[in-house]
Amino acid sequence: MAGSYDIIIKGGTIVDGTRAPRYVSDVAIKDGKVAKIGGLKGANAGRVLDAAGLIVAPGFVDLHTHYDAQLFWDPYCSLSGWHGVTSVVIGNCGFGFAPCRVKDQERAMLALTRTEAIPYAAMKAGMKWDWVTFPEFMDTLSRIPKAVNVKTLVPLAPLYGWVMGWEEAKKRRPTEAELKEMCRLLNEAMDAGAAGWSAQVLGQLSVQRDYDGTPMCTDLMTEEELITFAKVLAERDEGFIELTLAVNDGIGTRLEDQKRDAYERIAKAAKRPVLYQAVSVRNSDLELHRQQIRWLEDCAERGIPIYGQGVLNRAGFEFTFEDWNLFDGSPAWIEATMGTPAERKAKMQDPEIRRRLREETDAGVRTGVGDVQGLVVAEVVNPKLECYRGMKIQDIATSEERHVIDVLLDIVVADDLETELFSPPENNITAEYTAEVVRSVHVNAGLSDGGAHVKFFTSGSYPTEVITWLVRDEKVVSLEEAHYKLSYLSAFLGGFYDRGTIRQGAPADIVVYDLANLEASPSEVVRDFPANEWRRIQKAIGYRWIMVNGQITLEDGEPTDARPGVLVRHGGG
Secondary structure, eight states: OOOEEEEEEEEEEEOOSSSOOOEEEEEEEETTEEEEESOOTTOEEEEEEEOTTSEEEEOEEEOSBOTTTGGGTOTTTTTGGGGTEEEEEESGGGOOOOSOOGGGHHHHHHHHHHHSOOOHHHHHHHOOOOOSSHHHHHHHHHHSOBSSEEEEOEEHHHHHHHHTOTTGGGTSOOOHHHHHHHHHHHHHHHHTTOOEEEEEEOOTTOSSBOTTSSBOGGGGOOHHHHHHHHHHHHHHTOOEEEEEEOOBOSSSOBOHHHHHHHHHHHHHHHOSOEEEEEEOOBTTBTTHHHHHHHHHHHHHHTTOOEEEEEEOOOOOEEEOTTTOOTTTTSHHHHHHTOSOHHHHHHHHHOHHHHHHHHHHHHHTOOOSSSOSTTOEEEEOSSGGGGGGTTOBHHHHHHHHTOOHHHHHHHHHHHTTTOOEEEEOOSBOOOHHHHHHHHHOTTEEEEOOOBTSSTTTOOGGGHHHHIIIIIIIISOOSOHHHHHIIIIIIHHHHTTOTTOSSOOTTSBOOEEEEOGGGOEEOOOEEEOOSGGGOOEEEOOEEOEEEEEETTEEEEETTEEOSOOBOOBOBTTBO
8 A cells, every 4th residue: 555654765685684585675764664665566755765776784783883982073983884884882892981070081081092092182172071970971972963873881991980090990909899889880870771881801911001001990800890790780681791801821822711711701690692802813823713613602502692793804004103002912012102202212212122122022922913023114204214115024124134123113213103004904814714704603793993093994894894895706705694794693782672674663774785886995094083183084985875763874975964873772762
């Protein structure tokens, strides 16, 4: 029967997110929801979108982002929103801004400057700060104009900062009373609609550190503390945990078996989904992702709810030592990269610091991300260094019979820290290996880290990468499988009970794209952050329409005036 709808998407190939086979049909949208699929002959609508030859799929769900600050000035949560993501989760890794007393606002922003490399000046100029408690923060998130849906975890670092004090929390473990108060705050936040909790627990050898080079306060948490917070979710029978956990031998080697045992104990205590960071293909150990997947399968067989977060983007890191901080797994590199530019240059020329850097490199001490030997000199400013452009540091060192540390630091110092270096990706060595990660039912598609490390990489483009690289070009993953992972499974694990599929009655979060011509644009540098701060971005080509709650937010890559995103409380909204 004819009816009147807001929008009809006509004649598209529907991939509904459930792994059901694709089919051609029409989709009618009314009042922000999918009103009908098929049977629309004679129906009319305010707008008809001709989707013939295009893919119609559910919007993507990005569970691992750090848009906690950026959301205040960027309603699209770009890069994610540009690449078909219609729902994001913030508050990951234990880092965020609530609860926070007025006197601690500065400290809370400083905490995100090194560990997640979010520019301080942009936060200072762009954040609203009209809350103190977590429920008040939720109300602020609800009011902010958004072009994506937002869900938030409760990051544990602000709880420690609120109850113990940011510095005191690094000096000792909480008392029983303090831990009880933090659990009360967690319950208060979840009563207001938060999705669970998150933490980064990497110990004294943390590769992501506080602004002063010390570990984050969550890095020092004990397993007993983690289990205490896990039991809050068990008592509520709701929420999930996003956890980055490491167990090490004191010299930088991660002990995988002990780490997995700890994850299992925490998941058993929570009786709720725990997201494990992270499953990816690594050049250094091509069996690691298979071992991780086998472990996740074994957990499922034993009824332990642990799921992997898959890293599915081939992007490397582009950086200069004006900003770089992801060698923080090395004590010597921490010292060399702290301070003003002039102080850093002086340290990089200090013979003692260089000696320590050479010793750590030769001993194989884990730096954090990548290694010095594999760095490529991408761009130089000093004309005398042009001969090194495009060369690997290791190749330069070999040809000049010098240590890689001396080669790297001599170039960087001579170029006034402006040398642009490229660190090739450690992961995703081949499509075939990466497809093994995608095809595992125990691993979701991700993870963007959107909003973090904005001067280093652009992994928010991962949905486009999965579809173009693994599905269209390499043909190692089906389109149905890709959309299941990008949308439905992520929504399921993140507790979005009404999103992630195209079905009648569901919110109309939909992407319509041209599979043959979909691509991620080249990376570029733009100054579009508050305080004229810059970042690296990567736009998308081929998304014809992106819709959130039934309204078009981007059309052919261009933003509309629509801001239909909602704060998702208690799983829906």
